[in-house]
Amino acid sequence: MIVEIKILGYKISMTPLIKSPINYTGNKYRILPQLIPHMPEQMNVMVDLFCGGATVGANINCKKVIFVDNNRVVIGLLDYFARYKNIKKLIKELVKLTDQFNLTCSGLNGYSIYKKKLVEKNTNNGLKEINKDGFYLLRNTYNALTNKGTAKAFNMLYLLIAYGFNNDIRFSNDGQYNLPVGKTDLNKNNIQKIEAFNERMSMIDFEFVCAEFNSQTAQNYIQDSDFVYIDPPYLIMHAVYNENPKWDNESEYKLLDLLNTFLQSGKKFMLSNITEKKGAKNEPLSYWIRTHSEKVTVINIDYHYRSASYNKKLRDANESEIILLPK
Numbered sequence: 001m002i003v004e005i006k007i008l009g010y011k012i013s014m015t016p017l018i019k020s021p022i023n024y025t026g027n028k029y030r031i032l033p034q035l036i037p038h039m040p041e042q043m044n045v046m047v048d049l050f051c052g053g054a055t056v057g058a059n060i061n062c063k064k065v066i067f068v069d070n071n072r073v074v075i076g077l078l079d080y081f082a083r084y085k086n087i088k089k090l091i092k093e094l095v096k097l098t099d100q101f102n103l104t105c106s107g108l109n110g111y112s113i114y115k116k117k118l119v120e121k122n123t124n125n126g127l128k129e130i131n132k133d134g135f136y137l138l139r140n141t142y143n144a145l146t147n148k149g150t151a152k153a154f155n156m157l158y159l160l161i162a163y164g165f166n167n168d169i170r171f172s173n174d175g176q177y178n179l180p181v182g183k184t185d186l187n188k189n190n191i192q193k194i195e196a197f198n199e200r201m202s203m204i205d206f207e208f209v210c211a212e213f214n215s216q217t218a219q220n221y222i223q224d225s226d227f228v229y230i231d232p233p234y235l236i237m238h239a240v241y242n243e244n245p246k247w248d249n250e251s252e253y254k255l256l257d258l259l260n261t262f263l264q265s266g267k268k269f270m271l272s273n274i275t276e277k278k279g280a281k282n283e284p285l286s287y288w289i290r291t292h293s294e295k296v297t298v299i300n301i302d303y304h305y306r307s308a309s310y311n312k313k314l315r316d317a318n319e320s321e322i323i324l325l326p327k
């Protein structure tokens with residue numbers, strides 16, 4: 001279904017926006033209406049570099065999207081959801097697994113029956129109390145699997161995210177999923193997001209590629225594309241994916257080197273970033289913008305419409321969220 005909507009004074013035709021099936025920190029869902037009008041109208045192939053939860057690429061009107069991220073687990077899980085042929089069957093498998101591990105499933109049974117069972121009713125802990133034991137059993141079972149590439153392993157991983165702390169994805173250095181139990185469960189929203197993502201992906205051509213942003217593999221895909229959307233970890237923000245491996249000044253300089261090659265070759269691109277947050281400034285990027293001001297346009301993202309996914313405590317009105325594109 002294509003709908004025509006008016007964004008920032010522009011009329012554009014697009015399919016309704018969908019959310020990622022994984023609730024990804026730093027996802028761009030809420031600012032998509034501010035990004036899309038600045039992207040090329042006609043594209044055959046786009047690269048969603050640092051794709052994370054795939055929110056941007058999944059919402060662009062384009063024949064083929066190449067999703068690139070260096071997180072093997074995220075790439076594997078999204079590819080699994082995108083290619084699944086019978087999505088109702090997948091949902092049934094997930095529900096079955098909740099039963100097997102004694103986890104709540106408000107998506108099937110509603111929330112109130114579980115709420116009644118809570119001993120501590122007035123806490124802000126959601127379903128944590130009920131799901132604690134089942135979650136840790138699921139976590140141990142998943143971590144003990146030798147093959148993490150099977151359908152069963154992906155289903156378990158998805159449930160760990162849906163029931164885990166902040167719905168985040170974190171692994172220890174030795175590959176063990178290590179987040180504690182969270183407040184949420186497999187609810188109607190989660191189920192709807194998996195279905196909508198699967199349906200959208202069935203309409204386009206796509207590849208999920210696990211690669212470093214500046215690897216030869218990524219370069220090959222970029223070379224054959226019409227447009228690259230770039231959403232790296234932000235130097236002055238905190239997220240699980242900023243830590244391991246650490247996104248530091250050196251990474252930022254490598255990214256700026258890549259932007260230089262794009263400017264030289266005339267590659268169309270858009271970069272998202274946060275240049276300033278109360279007391280902290282992304283100096284390498286800010287300096288690069290100043291010294292390339294004749295070649296790039298910087299557009300401020302309206303604070304009131306931006307993503308609410310970063311840790312709320314870290315957000316404040318002094319943050320400068322921007323997009324940057326060649327003139």
Ligand SMILES: C[S@@+](CC[C@H](N)C(=O)[O-])C[C@H]1O[C@@H](n2cnc3c(N)ncnc32)[C@H](O)[C@@H]1O
Nearest residue numbers: 026027028050051052053055070212213231241
């Ligand atoms: C800001 S998030 C992207 C969010 C995404 N645009 C969305 O809407 O969900 C940054 C992503 O960069 C990935 N990443 C971090 N370092 C990377 C690297 N060196 N090469 C490729 N991807 C990297 C992380 O795994 C993370 O998914």
